[in-house]
Every structure is written in structure tokens, then in C-alpha cells.
Amino acid sequence: MPKPRKRSRHNPIRRCAACRRTAPKAELIRFARTPRTLQVQFDPAQKLPGRGAYLCPNPDCFRLALKRKSLERVLKVKVDERVLQAAQQALELS
Numbered sequence: 001m002p003k004p005r006k007r008s009r010h011n012p013i014r015r016c017a018a019c020r021r022t023a024p025k026a027e028l029i030r031f032a033r034t035p036r037t038l039q040v041q042f043d044p045a046q047k048l049p050g051r052g053a054y055l056c057p058n059p060d061c062f063r064l065a066l067k068r069k070s071l072e073r074v075l076k077v078k079v080d081e082r083v084l085q086a087a088q089q090a091l092e093l094s
């Protein structure tokens with residue numbers, strides 16, 4: 001018998017830019033590259049328009065993302081370190 005997959009339609013799978021782990025989008029932290037300005041912002045509500053990049057909600061992945069510029073690689077634009085640091089603080093991941 002196939003398992004019921006009730007919520008899968010609203011819970012797409014995304015990949016962490018740092019450790020490459022895949023997880024339901026709702027379990028990851030989203031950063032959005034704003035159309036036109038190409039500014040990258042922390043997107044806690046996962047509702048901002050534009051291309052997204054994702055990180056696991058843990059300090060290791062944030063550290064790794066800062067070190068390897070993982071978000072820049074995914075989003076193809078410069079990402080201000082402060083965006084990551086502010087998100088980390090907001091999430092109390094330090």
C-alpha cells in the first residue's frame with residue numbers, strides 16, 4: 001500500500017547550499033534574491049519573490065556557507081555576510 005502523501009504538494013524538497021542535504025522546504029532557512037536589485041535577503045516567511053537559496057537551521061551550515069560562500073554560488077550574486085549573520089542571530093543559531 002502506498003503511504004499517504006497528504007502534505008507533499010505544499011512541502012517541496014530543497015537542498016541546503018552548505019551541506020547539500022535535502023529537506024522539506026519548511027524545515028530550511030530561505031534567502032531570497034530580490035528580482036531587479038539582486039539584493040539577497042533573509043526570508044523567514046519564505047514568501048519573498050525571486051530565486052531562493054536554502055540553509056539548514058544549524059550553526060554549522062551557516063558557518064560553512066560563510067566560509068565557502070555557498071549562497072553566492074547558488075544565487076550567482078554577491079551576498080553580504082551581514083545578511084547571514086543577522087539571520088543567524090534572529091534564529092539564535094550562534
Ligand SMILES: [Zn+2]
Nearest residue numbers: 016019056061
Ligand atoms: Zn545544511
